[in-house]
Amino acid sequence: MPFGDDFPQVLDAARLGSDWAWATLYRDLAPSVRGYLRARGAPDPDDLVGETFLQMVRDLPRFEGGDRELRAWVFTIVHHRLLDARRREARRPVQPAADEALVRAGEVGDVEDEAMAGLTVARVRQLVGRLSSDQQDVLLLRLFGDLAIPDVATIVGKRPGAVKALLRRGLASLRREISREGVSI
Amino acid sequence: MTGGAYPDDMTRFLRLSDEDVERLFRGVPPEDDEDLRDLAFFLTDAAESLSAPPSSQVKTGHLAQLAEVIGSGPAPERRSTTTVRVARPAERKRSMVRRSVRWVATVVGAAASLVLLTGALALAGVDLPGTATETAFEKVLGVDLPHQDRDAAAGAVDPAKLPADASDTAVRVLTVIQEWFEGAPWSGCEFGARVSHAARGLEGEADTSRCGASGSERDAPGSQGVGRGAAGNAGAAGNAGNAGNGLETANEASGGASSKGAGAAGSHGDVADDASGGASEAAGANAGS
Numbered sequence: 001m002p003f004g005d006d007f008p009q010v011l012d013a014a015r016l017g018s019d020w021a022w023a024t025l026y027r028d029l030a031p032s033v034r035g036y037l038r039a040r041g042a043p044d045p046d047d048l049v050g051e052t053f054l055q056m057v058r059d060l061p062r063f064e065g066g067d068r069e070l071r072a073w074v075f076t077i078v079h080h081r082l083l084d085a086r087r088r089e090a091r092r093p094v095q096p097a098a099d100e101a102l103v104r105a106g107e108v109g110d111v112e113d114e115a116m117a118g119l120t121v122a123r124v125r126q127l128v129g130r131l132s133s134d135q136q137d138v139l140l141l142r143l144f145g146d147l148a149i150p151d152v153a154t155i156v157g158k159r160p161g162a163v164k165a166l167l168r169r170g171l172a173s174l175r176r177e178i179s180r181e182g183v184s185i
Numbered sequence: 186m187t188g189g190a191y192p193d194d195m196t197r198f199l200r201l202s203d204e205d206v207e208r209l210f211r212g213v214p215p216e217d218d219e220d221l222r223d224l225a226f227f228l229t230d231a232a233e234s235l236s237a238p239p240s241s242q243v244k245t246g247h248l249a250q251l252a253e254v255i256g257s258g259p260a261p262e263r264r265s266t267t268t269v270r271v272a273r274p275a276e277r278k279r280s281m282v283r284r285s286v287r288w289v290a291t292v293v294g295a296a297a298s299l300v301l302l303t304g305a306l307a308l309a310g311v312d313l314p315g316t317a318t319e320t321a322f323e324k325v326l327g328v329d330l331p332h333q334d335r336d337a338a339a340g341a342v343d344p345a346k347l348p349a350d351a352s353d354t355a356v357r358v359l360t361v362i363q364e365w366f367e368g369a370p371w372s373g374c375e376f377g378a379r380v381s382h383a384a385r386g387l388e389g390e391a392d393t394s395r396c397g398a399s400g401s402e403r404d405a406p407g408s409q410g411v412g413r414g415a416a417g418n419a420g421a422a423g424n425a426g427n428a429g430n431g432l433e434t435a436n437e438a439s440g441g442a443s444s445k446g447a448g449a450a451g452s453h454g455d456v457a458d459d460a461s462g463g464a465s466e467a468a469g470a471n472a473g474s
Contacts, residue, residue, distance in 0.1 A: 017255040023248060030244070035236030046239050050247045057254050120234040128231075143210060143232050149203075165199070167206065172198035175224040 007067045015060055026053060029071070033078050036144035040082055040136060041125055043089050048081050055081070072151040075141055079155050127177050135170030138163050342366055357383035372396055 006024075013021035030049055037045035055077050063073055128136055134156070141152045149167075153160040205215035212229030214221040238244065344359040361379045365371065371379065374396035382391030 019248075019252055019255075022251050022255070026244065026248060026251075027238070030247075031236040031238040032232075034239055035232060038235045039231065046243045049239060049243075050250060053247060053251055054254060057251055120230075124231045124235060127227075143228060144236065164203070168198040168201060169195060171201075171206070171209065171224065172194045174227070175198075175221065176194055178223050178227055 007070075011060075011063075011070070022053075022057070025056070029074055032144045032146070033074065036075065036078060036140055037082060038121060039124060039128055039140050039144065041129065042082055043085055048078070048085055051081050052077050068148075068151075071145055072147055072154070075145040075147060075151075076155050079137070079141070127174060127181075130177055131170050131173050134158075134166050135173065138166045139170040139174070142167060354384060354386050357386070 010021050010024050014025055030053070033052055034045050034049050037048050042048050052074065056074065059077075063070065065073070128140065131139065137156050138152050138158075141147055141155060142149075145151075147155075149160050149163050152167075153163040156163065158166070201209075201215060201218075205218070208215050209221065209225045210228055212225050214225045239247065342359060342363045344356045344363060347355060347359065358380055361376070361383050365376050369376075371393075375391075375393045378393045378396060379391040
């Protein structure tokens, strides 16, 4: 529960265009949204985070539900934005900078920490990237969105039973890769 | 599809309960499955490592964008109903073609009206004043006809030059126009009222009571030109209705252009609305999730 008891107030204020409410939503949702996009190897995660929130601003008046439904809704948007970005990328291929390079070029901080962060991101992507696309979808939506199986099933357009099977197969493959390479992140 | 896992591993994972899978995502290996500890740690560490918030610079930029979008409409609720999606290339192309066709149709219609009007008057034996044709072309088509002698126009408007079989109405209308050219102290409105009065064949003085003190159409050269041309043509033709027709044609042309423009704007809005509909449907599907 990212918002707790304050969720209704935050949602109402966001509907009225309150800056603080949107800052709260951004603070609570942007990291996991960005994490999902990075793990999925999105071309420009930060850009897609911005697009996602802009669509939230436009469509929030039609949203109904609690914080769980909000997360499911937000990750639906993110998932669709990612698919759109992939299509755009396919039409106009670009060579994005590697994530670890972006980490190095980002904020100035502890060089060792940033280097480790870059390596971690690269490692996770390397391992997760070996799963099938469907497995990546369900595993990463579950992991970063903290979504229940029915929510994931709705987002990816599959039956809950199929999502459960994909999740287990993905976990099995991941475990195999980890044990084979002795990954420790 | 095993996705790289060994068959025995796959069987093992497929037998995991929902609760065990949830434990894995929380970083806790299932009971009696301590060898899945690495996987559980990997999942939690991956989530933590990759879920770093955007940099403060990016965050500031995003929040500024959101504030801009929120502030650009009267209220988010209303803005959502007019969500504008960028039209797809095919839609944009169709819209541009429609606008081009409307513009061409408007111009062709206006030109045809001019030609028909002047041609009809020529058949009726009317010698058009130079400025009539010139001004009409200038006003309706925006075409500057060369070698047009404005000064000769006044001399050309002479009722005495009308054919012998010209109607009395034509003579009266042209007389009014001649007086106007010779400097009668009428406002544009008064001039129009007199032309109308003469063209309808009415007796007595024209009713200029509806022309206010500020009726300074005479000061608007363009409107004078159109009025003169149309009224003069009508009078010479001996058909009072032509005066109205001439003006109406010009008005229709310009009004048509306006309405076409509005139509184009409307159709543009339609595209946006359609797009909005599409976006709304998508959002509806999202909300449904």
